[in-house]
Amino acid sequence: MTDDDLRATLRRADPAASLPPLPSARVDHLLEQTMATPFADASPATDGRAATPSRWRRPALLAAAAAVVLAGAGIGWLTLRTPYTDSPSTTAGPGSAGPASPSVTRLTGAGIAAKCVEPTAQVLASRADLAVAATVRDIAGDTVTLQVTHVYKGTDADLIEVPQAPGASEGLMGSGSFEAGRKYLVAASEGSILTCGYSGEADAPGLAGLYEAAF
C-alpha cells in the first residue's frame, strides 16, 4: 500500500468530508462578532500565554503597569529624593564614594482590570506623571531595564525598571513585550505603567504622535 493509497483510505473515513460549507451570512456574523471584541478580550487560558484573569487585557496591562508603577514609584521616589535636593542628574547620595550610579525608577505592572478607551493626548498629559522614551538595555528574568533616552515628563532617572509580566505584556502597543535593544515610549502614573495605548514600541502607529501632542 503506497502513501497515496493510505491517504485515500484514511480520507474515506474523514468525518468532515460531508460537512457543508458554512453559509456566508454565518461567516460574516462570526467575523463581525470576532472583530467587535476588543483585542484585550480573550479568555486568558486558551493561548497559554495569558495569565491575567481580567476580561480586558489591555486595561489589565494598564492596571498591571499601574501597579508596577505604583510599587516602583514608591521606590523610585525614595531613590530620587536625594538628587532633587542635591544634584538633579543622579541619584547617588551625597558622600557616596564610588562613581555615581545611575538612578533607577522601578515601574510595576499589576493585574487590575480596567477598561480601555481610545487613547488621547489630554488623558496622557493629565494622567501620566512620568513619560519617557527609553531603549531596553537588558532583560534579566522578569525585569526589564530601560535606558532613558528622552524625558517627556517627570523623572530624573537614567534607567527605569519594568516587569516583563507575561500576562500583562499584551497591553503594550506593538509586539506586546519588551525586547532587548528596542526603543519604547513608556508613560506611568504613580509608579504604574499606563498601557491601553499609552505605552509601547516607539514606532507603534500613533504613539509618538500622541506623546508629542501631550507633552
Place this chain on the structure above:
Amino acid sequence: MDARRKRFEAIAPAVIDAVRRYLARRTDPATADDVLSETLLICWRRLDEMPAEHLPWAYGVARNCLANADRGRRRQARLTARIATLDPPPEVAPAPAATGTDLTAVLAEMRPEDAELLRLWAWEDLTPPQIAQVLGVSVNAATIRLHRAKLRLRKLIEAAGHEESTEGSRP
C-alpha cells in the same frame, strides 16, 4: 485598525473553513462551535504574530483551545458522574454502533498521538513541517513519527483486510 480588519477579513474565511473541519473531526458540534469562536478571537488578537502560512498556526491555536475545552469538560464529567451516583438517570439503550467506518475503529485502536499525526496528514492535508508546527515539535520528530504511524496503520489495515478476506472467501 482598518488595515488590520481588512487583513483579518481576507484571511479569516479560509481559517474558519479549515478550523471548522478540524474541529468537526475531533469533537462534538457544540464544543466545535465554541472552540471555533475562541480560535478566531485569538487569531484576531494575535494577527500580527500570524505567519504567512497561517493554517498550521491556526490549527495549533485550535488544538490548544480544544484541549482546554476538553479539560473543562472532564471536570464537568467528573461532577456529573458524582451527581449520577447519587441520582442515577434511567437506563437507555446504547446507540447503535456506527457501521461502515472500519478505519475509524482502526484509528481508535491506535495510540492517540499516532492517530492524530495521521489525521493531520490525511485529513488536514499537512506536510511534516506543518504538522510539526501544529504539534509544537521539531520537523525531524514529526517526520519520523508520521512515518512510523503510517507503518503501524498499514499493518493494522492489512491485518483487518486479511481477516475480512479469509472470512469472505470461506464457502
